[in-house]
Amino acid sequence: MDFAWSDQQRELLDAVDRFASEQLRYDMIENDRNAVFNHDAWKKCGGFGIQGLPVSEEYGGLAQDPITTVAALERLGYGCKDNGLNFSINAHMWTAIIPLVYNGSEAQKKKYLPGLCDGSLIGGNAMSEPNSGSDAFSLATTAVRKGAKYILNGSKIFVTNGPIADVLLVFASTDKAKGAAGISAFLVEKGSPGLDLSHKIEKMGVRTSPMGEVFFEDCEVPEENRLGKEGAGSWMFTRSMTWERGCILAASVGTMQRLLETCIRYANERKQNGQSIGKFQQVATKIVDMKMRVESSRHMLYHCAWAAGRRKAVYLEAAMAKLQISESWVRCCEDAIQIHGGYGYMTEYEIERELRDAIGSKLYSGTSEVQRNIIASMLGL
């Protein structure tokens, strides 16, 4: 593994740094309180090329390899404090764009990818249901073929970007008797007859990333909007999930780096008993632990992306990176609050929000328990 960036990579990463710190810094306290999604920032990211980082130029992307992509997203997380926007972008990239890149027909790629890359379209992924979460393939939503259409019935829950989505990748059973092998995937467009995206869900963190329940009542989807073959849905989901686990928390590594720097500054400035609190060993140790978590998270992220870029199987590496980064992020936020004392608990200091934003990372894209199950199974347990 080469630890040096090429001139071209360095140029892109510096440009993302500048873009995020100059164009994506806005008042997050109010936006978080009111759960405001920043459409303008989304469009700016599309204009810069963030959403299209891993997509080939032919479809409007920047054609970056996985390691450059995750490093760019890390810079986005460092410069942009809107973890909700970053999460919406990542959900869109890994759960809508990537399945299209790998499984879309030429017509589907031409129709959707340019808009999904340039910020004019918003995508998402609807798999979870009220009775199927970690056991995703036990879903109940059905898709029945009727002439040149499928008729979808059922509902999805916890759909990131659901209320603002232009197109959702929806998983439904086309053959119940076949279980997971009977699941198919569909690109369902906003405005499809029988589709209801209006049910927003309030949540604890990443509040600027809209989430909703989605209902299908005799929802009509044209046959040409099926992604891949009938019955290939669970295989496609597993493949895109590996990408998602490996990459979705890249921005969080940048967020952790920013938090670490904030804590070092504060520990040097804040004085108690006539000295900087950073001179107290128990405070310094927390900062050292934060540093260790940031570095180990970054290495696992880069290693997974490096291996994926060499077309190696990264099922294990992706689960390990997801587990390491999510748990590190939560613990870094807890330490950051403790280091800031009572101030860290107050909204104004913008650290309590980071903790609320971080906690969800132990739940989405497979809970920490599910990541541990994967790692155990890969170890032959």
Ligand SMILES: Cc1cc2nc3c(=O)[nH]c(=O)nc-3n(C[C@H](O)[C@H](O)[C@H](O)COP(=O)(O)OP(=O)(O)OC[C@H]3O[C@@H](n4cnc5c(N)ncnc54)[C@H](O)[C@@H]3O)c2cc1C
């Ligand atoms: C912020 C956020 C965004 C999300 N975005 C999306 C989205 O865009 N699209 C989408 O489809 N879904 C989304 N989800 C849903 C997410 O994928 C599920 O919440 C997750 O898969 C867990 O499912 P569940 O909530 O039903 O919990 P359950 O599966 O019911 O789990 C409950 C508890 O039991 C544990 N558990 C379950 N099974 C096992 C097992 N086999 N071994 C050990 N422990 C187990 C879990 O780890 C957890 O602690 C999102 C969730 C969150 C929080």
